[in-house]
Amino acid sequence: MNVLVIGSGGREHAIVDALSRSAQVAKIYCAPGNVGIARQAECIAIRETEIERLLDFARETQVDLTVVGPEAALAVGIVDAFRAAGLRIFGPTKAAARIESSKEFAKELMSRYGIPTAAYRTFGDYEEARAYVAEQGAPIVLKYDGLAAGKGVVVAQTLEEADAALRDMLLDDKFGDGRVVIEECLTGPEFSFMCFVSGRKVWPMVLAQDHKRAYDGDCGPNTGGMGAYSPLPFITPEDERFALEHIMQPTAAALVAEGCPFTGVLYGGLMKTPQGIKVIEFNARFGDPETEVVLPRLASDIVDIFCAVADGGDAELRWHDFATLGIVLASKGYPGSYEKGVEIKGLDTAEDTVYHMGTRADGDRVVTSGGRVLFVLGRGATLAEAHAKALAAVARIDCDGLFHRTDIGWQALKK
Numbered sequence: 001m002n003v004l005v006i007g008s009g010g011r012e013h014a015i016v017d018a019l020s021r022s023a024q025v026a027k028i029y030c031a032p033g034n035v036g037i038a039r040q041a042e043c044i045a046i047r048e049t050e051i052e053r054l055l056d057f058a059r060e061t062q063v064d065l066t067v068v069g070p071e072a073a074l075a076v077g078i079v080d081a082f083r084a085a086g087l088r089i090f091g092p093t094k095a096a097a098r099i100e101s102s103k104e105f106a107k108e109l110m111s112r113y114g115i116p117t118a119a120y121r122t123f124g125d126y127e128e129a130r131a132y133v134a135e136q137g138a139p140i141v142l143k144y145d146g147l148a149a150g151k152g153v154v155v156a157q158t159l160e161e162a163d164a165a166l167r168d169m170l171l172d173d174k175f176g177d178g179r180v181v182i183e184e185c186l187t188g189p190e191f192s193f194m195c196f197v198s199g200r201k202v203w204p205m206v207l208a209q210d211h212k213r214a215y216d217g218d219c220g221p222n223t224g225g226m227g228a229y230s231p232l233p234f235i236t237p238e239d240e241r242f243a244l245e246h247i248m249q250p251t252a253a254a255l256v257a258e259g260c261p262f263t264g265v266l267y268g269g270l271m272k273t274p275q276g277i278k279v280i281e282f283n284a285r286f287g288d289p290e291t292e293v294v295l296p297r298l299a300s301d302i303v304d305i306f307c308a309v310a311d312g313g314d315a316e317l318r319w320h321d322f323a324t325l326g327i328v329l330a331s332k333g334y335p336g337s338y339e340k341g342v343e344i345k346g347l348d349t350a351e352d353t354v355y356h357m358g359t360r361a362d363g364d365r366v367v368t369s370g371g372r373v374l375f376v377l378g379r380g381a382t383l384a385e386a387h388a389k390a391l392a393a394v395a396r397i398d399c400d401g402l403f404h405r406t407d408i409g410w411q412a413l414k415k
């Protein structure tokens with residue numbers, strides 16, 4: 001089979017890596033890809049949202065399966081366009097992807113179908129929102145309703161902080177002309193539950209945990225994710241069964257009932273609160289960096305799963321027992337402004353454990369080209385061993401412009 005992967009980050013590198021382990025794959029293309037992906041796939045210079053050009057490429061090159069990584073491509077309807085052209089594609093339609101692209105859609109769906117989540121109300125008017133926040137008190141959570149590159153969520157510890165966020169979102173339209181979902185603030189460990197979904201069928205993946213804050217001790221600003229690991233010792237098999245049976249399966253069934261059946265990866269961002277497991281958010285795609293620790297544990301042929309989801313067939317998922325833990329190397333300054341084009345050396349010494357997130361070639365050098373630059377993976381019989389291996393691999397990479405967290409996995413590793 002010829003397979004096309006859409007996207008250019010660590011998630012797509014991990015997908016390409018999983019595809020390259022399949023005996024069914026003849027050729028892998030990636031649009032636009034990156035310099036690390038280029039070692040395992042042919043990179044095509046088409047951006048992820050250029051649907052017409054991607055369609056032409058898939059037709060001309062006789063691509064048998066297209067796999068979509070990023071939400072931006074889903075939100076502009078890439079799956080709808082490929083399906084209309086009779087091409088097989090893995091990912092949800094634009095209507096189903098609203099579970100991620102519209103927080104209001106997701107919250108309404110959950111409340112209608114009894115799926116556990118934080119209590120909420122939605123506002124378009126600043127004064128009304130402010131009055132509601134004053135009545136509820138702090139801490140309180142404010143979410144801009146729309147794609148805001150992970151920066152549209154504020155967990156306000158004080159009323160002043162909440163008011164500043166409401167002004168940004170509703171008066172100054174910093175993210176766009178949207179509405180705001182105001183939520184009760186939940187507490188407890190967070191975890192990511194990704195499932196392959198095809199209509200009512202749900203195949204759970206192993207659990208992972210991301211680390212959203214930039215610095216050790218979960219301090220500093222929110223980021224796209226600074227590291228991840230799998231499995232999670234603090235989530236019991238009963239928790240996992242609850243999340244599958246009371247959250248992921250009913251959500252898949254609800255989307256069928258609403259006339260927008262989901263196909264692709266449904267990502268549950270869940271929290272284990274003192275009142276039970278609740279949904280923080282849904283995503284309509286593989287998580288990044290969770291995918292980089294989950295797919296290396298997949299023992300089944302991923303092509304069988306992608307095709308079963310896209311075609312409505314059956315598949316079986318088997319997993320390796322080993323643990324995975326990965327550390328993001330990010331540009332100094334990220335998630336604020338940062339320098340690009342800094343040379344990275346020592347990649348060859350750690351080649352099989354590194355997924356590229358934001359790199360590019362500059363002659364025969366590899367240089368930084370994004371906020372999150374590399375994902376360095378460790379594998380081991382235990383999480384502690386995987387952590388030690390990842391840190392050792394990080395130490396072999398030589399680049400002046402990068403920083404990383406040293407405490408990835410602390411919730412699982414603490415004594």
Ligand code: AMP
Pocket residue numbers: 118141143150153155183184185186187190212269280281
């Ligand atoms: P989201 O983009 O919805 O995942 O939100 C980003 C982060 O904000 C989450 O990973 C949580 O750490 C935090 N968060 C979001 N909603 C809540 C909530 N209702 N209670 C507490 N923390 C939240």
Ligand code: GLY
Pocket residue numbers: 210224225283286287288289290
């Ligand atoms: N790691 C969080 C996300 O992919 O949205």
